[in-house]
Amino acid sequence: MLAKISEIHLTDRPLIVCDVDDVVLQFATPFEAFLGSRGHRLLPRSFKLAGNIVSLLDESILDTTAVQTLINDFFIAQERWQTPFAEAIDTLHALAGKADLVFLTAMPPRHADARRRLLDQLTLSFPLIAADEAKGPLVAALHADRSLPVAFIDDMAHNLRSVGDHVPDCLLVYMPPPVEIHKFAPPPPEHVRRAAGWIDAKDMIALHFGI
Numbered sequence: 001m002l003a004k005i006s007e008i009h010l011t012d013r014p015l016i017v018c019d020v021d022d023v024v025l026q027f028a029t030p031f032e033a034f035l036g037s038r039g040h041r042l043l044p045r046s047f048k049l050a051g052n053i054v055s056l057l058d059e060s061i062l063d064t065t066a067v068q069t070l071i072n073d074f075f076i077a078q079e080r081w082q083t084p085f086a087e088a089i090d091t092l093h094a095l096a097g098k099a100d101l102v103f104l105t106a107m108p109p110r111h112a113d114a115r116r117r118l119l120d121q122l123t124l125s126f127p128l129i130a131a132d133e134a135k136g137p138l139v140a141a142l143h144a145d146r147s148l149p150v151a152f153i154d155d156m157a158h159n160l161r162s163v164g165d166h167v168p169d170c171l172l173v174y175m176p177p178p179v180e181i182h183k184f185a186p187p188p189p190e191h192v193r194r195a196a197g198w199i200d201a202k203d204m205i206a207l208h209f210g211i
């Protein structure tokens with residue numbers, strides 16, 4: 001089941017809120033493979049999908065509506081395409097032994113059931129919130145001024161900024177995926193910590209939590 005914030009019961013342990021796409025599950029790489037199966041490809045020339053997806057036949061650019069349809073179709077079929085990053089599953093289980101863990105995935109809630117099934121299949125049965133809105137107010141509502149440490153992991157600068165604005169004492173961990181198009185992504189705010197991968201992120205979080 002997809003969790004609402006009011007239905008998530010946190011314990012008296014520290015809290016980790018973790019993004020899913022391109023942090024736990026690969027997005028960019030399988031999305032490119034999916035595009036290929038549809039006769040298209042992604043040109044990594046700026047940090048956006050619209051305007052950079054072209055036909056394999058003649059390199060004509062797909063319009064915004066066609067791109068939105070492809071993203072929608074990919075999320076419908078995500079269980080056939082998306083796989084976890086190395087170390088993600090073991091590290092999340094290790095962290096969840098000492099902290100509460102909640103997934104916060106930026107996707108239309110209509111795709112949440114497929115995402116829930118995929119995470120469950122990977123043994124990642126932690127609570128999942130799927131939402132289109134800004135992440136900062138959601139993490140603030142979840143954490144609700146508890147006097148326990150909190151950490152947030154994401155690959156997008158705007159999400160890290162949003163959570164930093166709304167939960168000032170949150171450890172912000174930036175974990176960019178090793179994919180070409182992410183080189184064009186806007187950088188995160190200065191106070192954000194950059195993790196080279198899951199092991200690095202785990203060390204940072206354990207240090208911050210004192211666990």
Ligand SMILES: [Mg+2]
Nearest residue numbers: 019021022155
């Ligand atoms: Mg992401």
